[in-house]
Amino acid sequence: MPTLAELVALRAQVRRAPQPRRGRHGVHGPAPSSLRGRGMEYAESREYTIGDDVRRMDWRLTARSGRAHTKLFQAERERLTLLVADTDPALYFGTRVRFKSVQAARAGAVAVWSALQSGDRIAALRGGEPAIPPATGMRGAMRVLDALARWYARPPGDQSGLDMALEHAQRLLRPGAQVVVLADPVAASRVPPVRWTALARHHQATLVLLQDPLETAPPRRELAFRAGARRLQLGLDNATVRLRWKQALVAPAEELVRTLPSLGWQVRCLSTDAEAADWLAPRDASLRDEDRVDAAVVD
Template identity: 35%
Template sequence: MKNHSSLPPHSNGVTLSLDELLYYKQQSIHWLPPAKSLWAQISGQHQSKKLGRGMDFAEVRQYQAGDDIRSIDWRVTARTGKAHTKLFTEECEKPVVLYIDLSPSMFFGSTLQLKSVQMAHMASLLSWLCIANNDRIGAVIDTGHKLIDIKPTSRDRGPLTLLQQLIQIHNDTLNQPNQAKSPPASDTSPSSMDSGLQALHRLCPKGSEIILMSDFVRLEDPNSPLLKRLRQHNLVRMIHFSDPLEYGQTAFRGLERVTNQQKSMWIDFSSRSSRKSIENKYNQHLNGLKQSCQSLGISFTSISSNKSLLQQLSGHH
């Protein structure tokens, strides 16, 4: 790991500490609506100011039977040729549940920090933001072999419980590298994300905000019926974490053995066609995710591990 200068305070880019994650408590104030919404900033959209009595405009989705006809968004309907409805959320305490992927592929970083560390920073920022908005925060942590549910809780206890669990599971996995390489004999590779999505379905009351954080390599079907089911009754957001090496961006020019826990191979990074082929495969995966999110009305954000989180968030327009 190089370039420590742009890591946030208390962070070494590999292990997690409570001080490192508590740093985002004081940062969360910069992203509080209505002055500035984090989601409006990173997706380039602007949430409208409050409408009517205690209602916030949330999003637009395809019309479903039973929707109030007065809420139809005629501009989107005309543009897409399909009826779309404006959704509003009441100003009340709502559960926000994070899906946190701590499976082996997330423990990777070629420059500044591991993808898992960047994701933990985002989880911390979102947790404190959620509490500042008077919402409850919970999580499903998925190691690929085990699921840990954290029920949505309000006030500071919510983020602290979540962050302590996250730090412990993250650092335990790092301290037992063989655990990632040799899971229980019955199953040699991490399970798909389906069990995590099922856990979210069980844990989240209708009307929750669900934020999926992962590199999504274990999402076997981007058009998964489980995603559709979650999306029916909740606001779902997807934050995709990546490392430059995954799309062939590296200053290294030579042969390197790479592995994805199932198989390993040698890649010649001095070959332009090798790097291009890595980039194409990555883009195929990314475009599949983006298309799926678009068709399901899920907001999609990409975050890289090669820059500090706040640097990237303030760079988004």
């Protein structure tokens, strides 16, 4: 299980990792940020999507391009970083270095320390209980780290599902926030596309998918598994069995990596044997994600 001391120690990894550009007035107090939201300073224009404020239409660009565009502005306030923790039972499993649940807590801790370094307010939630309310500084960071250590210590008995947690997040967030979702790929694949679209429309959205090497690259031999009181034998040297394994455990992550970026999400795959901060650096992480998906394809 993850410990609070372990999550606190991950602050050192974030200090070494590349950080997003900050507001020009520093990280304390209200400042123009790199996040596109509702503010006073114009940032850019993009094509209009349903739900955008029509009062912010970019009429000149709309006339030139023939397609409706809306203006985006710099968010002149402290940004909120919200962690959404999937606590699906499938996460409490692992074969290499640590359980996926422990890696989820570690990835969440990295998000916390990164948010603290950027001067954000920090909050967290999971399905089945009230959210950890937003707070700044070490007070906000430690409250969320404590929640992560509790949530990922053991499978909860009142898990209400990732979709409900994302619905809760959608109600809480105001435009301009950052949302980081920690999830099992199979659980994430069950979330309707409309939920992903709604969250990414006005927020910086990142999905961190937790994977175990046994899931992505199983050995070509027979393996024994225990399901409750039953003992199962899977012949993973058989092409049909490997194909079914891929469809059940690999394909969901591949589909999310393929489809969610077009809906506005950054998708990062994080293995249980990787560094917890590996998902932070967008360029390097993207290359690793592609390599991991390629390696996960089963013959």
